[in-house]
Amino acid sequence: MASATPPDTPATPAFTPREITLTMSGLIIAMLLAMLDNMIVAPALPTIVGDLGGLNHLAWVTTGYLLASTAATPLWGKLGDLYGRRITFLSAIGIFLLASVLAGLAQDMAQLIAFRALQGLGAGGLMVGVLAVIAEIVPPRERGKYQGMMMAVMPVAMIGGPLVGGFITDHLSWRWAFYVNLPLGLVTLVVCWYTLARLPRGAAATGATRPRIDWTGAALLTTWITALVLITSWGGAEYAWASPQILGLAALTVAAFAAFVLVERRAAEPVMPLSVFRSANFTLAGALALVVGFVMFGGVTFLPQYQQFVQGSSATNSGLLLMPMMIAAMVMSLAGGQFISRTGRYRALPIAGTAMLVLALALFATIDTGTSRTVTAGYMVLLGLGMGCLMQTTTLIAQNSAPARDIGAATGAVTFLRNMGGSLGVSLLGALYTSHVTREAGELGGDVTQMTPELLKSLPERAREIFQEAVTGGVITTFWWAGAVAAAGFVLAWFIRQVPLRGYDEPAPRKSRTSGEAMAENSSK
Incomplete structure (x- = not known):
């Protein structure tokens, strides 16, 4: 006999505003942890590659991290x-903390890239986990302001990360x-241990169903995304x-x-x-x-190269810039989240965001x-406004288009695509x-790939x-290519439809059912 509970109704009991606030405190710290690491490393890259290897390895210090987190996010979502x-x-x-220790102990570039990939594996679980937990305890109609707060952590990490990373590079070991x-x-471990205690255990963990982890799909996913990133990294350069x-x-x-x-x-x-x-949105x-x-x-990744080598900034100052x-x-991000929660409308944000990009x-x-630092600062403001319009809105639209029973996998899918864009962007x-x-x-002679700001x-x-x-x-070449990708996004943004956001009492879109499932549900009524 089928359960009386609709298959797309979340099993999580309703959280009070106080409980949501308490849970959010742990999630914010976790998101900060995942985002802060990549930003701390960015200002240190010129020094790291000068110490351990050369410029030809620069992209892979970041790409290895992004590639692993990209491939891992769908699996983490399904495991959740x-x-x-x-x-x-x-x-x-x-996993993230263990990899951090190992990366700090790396003795050559190959080790550093491998341990950064392990960090990315853990970071993928952090990022998709944060968004999936929010989706489980807050309905889409109210989710905008909470996801706006969470996405605001990214810029905070991006501000604090380069500052901390620059200070470490200038005054301590990288x-x-x-x-x-x-x-x-x-x-983060302590806070999340307590704040997430109210979340229900999954069906496999409680023994209600036999776990069927799609290891074959995960392996194939990792294979094709890795091969694709290698093509963009090696094509025209290594081979x-x-x-x-x-x-x-x-x-x-x-x-x-x-x-x-x-x-x-x-x-x-x-x-x-x-x-x-199947959902166009x-x-x-x-x-x-x-x-x-x-x-x-x-x-x-590439702005600090221009700021340090051309504008003469230190690693710390490039973070400040x-x-x-x-x-x-x-x-x-905060303003957009409030706008969505109050009006329930979101279509204008991706259109405006891609236009500004x-x-x-x-x-x-x-x-x-x-070019002066003042001019580049003005360009960066416009770039930041565009990113703020898109970061949380894309996740919200995706979650509102998926059944509640697949919210983790759906969140993992859209996070996967964002990280895949980062992996392809950094490698290409x-x-x-x-x-x-x-x-x-090349006319300078020697190995220019080992150039550091101090040596220059x-x-x-x-x-x-x-x-x-x-x-x-x-750097100009990278921005032209990035601009072409953003232009394609601007065209796509116009095709998004304004679908009403669900409230507390409105069910998520249902999966299409087989005739057997429909008969079983009817027989239980």
Whole structure:
């Protein structure tokens, strides 16, 4: 006999405002932990690659982290659906902290990239876990203000991260950029242990159903996204586009993706339910999440290169110079969340957000070696406003388009797409940047990939100018490509439909039922 409870009704008991506030405190700390790490490392990258390797490895310090978190997010979301949010969330924190210690102990670039990937595995669980918990305790109609608060943590981390990372780089060893995660992580573990205790255990954890983890789908997902990122990283740089290596990776990407789709269509508990993509709004929200990931991570990764090598900023100051972008993103994220909660309308935000991204990136593509910090700060404000319009809105639209029983997997899917955009953005833009700099600065002789800001100061004036012009040209190239991606997002944003956001008493969209399920439900009435 079928249960009297509708299949799409969440099992979580209603939380009081006080309980939601208490739970949010733990989630905010966890999101800060996940976001702070990547931002702390960014200002330290020039020093790290100069110490452990060369510029050709720069992108992979970030890409390894993003790639692992990208591939892991759908799996973490499904594990949360099966075993409950609390145990999977605490496990993700533990993995993240272990990897932080190992990254701080790395002795060469290969070790650092591997441990950064392990960090990304844990961070993927943190990010999807935070959003899935909010989706479980707060209905979409009220979720905007809470997700706005959570997305505002990202700019806070992006402001504090570069500041802390720059200070560590200038005054301590870069290894402390990883060790600094430990005290915050331990606080997160304690807070989340208590604040998430009210969340229900998953059906598999309680023995109500036999767990069916889609390991095959997870493996295929990891395979095709890794192969795709390798193509964008190596194509035209390590190997020619028509080389056997790149063509082989392209074939692997297509084959693994096709196999992934077939497996997900047949899996009992797919790691990424393809049914959610039947909603046009969900698909569009996922595409916009990919766009904002591409632009956000690409911009944060390469702006410090320009600020330190061309504008002469220290690692600490380059972190401070990112503040206009981060503050603008934080303000817009909070304002957008309040607007959605009060009006229930959201369609204008992705349209305005993508328009501002396109304009900001076009302006950034006009910089030269003499562009002032004031001018670039103005461009960063516009870029931040655009990101603030998109970061939480895309997640909200996606969650409102998915059944409540798949909220974790759906959140994991849209987070996956955002992180995939970041992975592709950093790897593709990194390959373009490195290729341009090595080509234009090749006349200097030696290995320009090992150039550091301190070493640049010791070069003759003409050599400094050549290298600074090469860096500027490389950064301009990355912004032109990012702008093209943002323009595609602007077109897609117009196709989003204004679907009413659900309130406390309104059920989520139902999955299509088989005739047997319908008969079973009717017989129980």
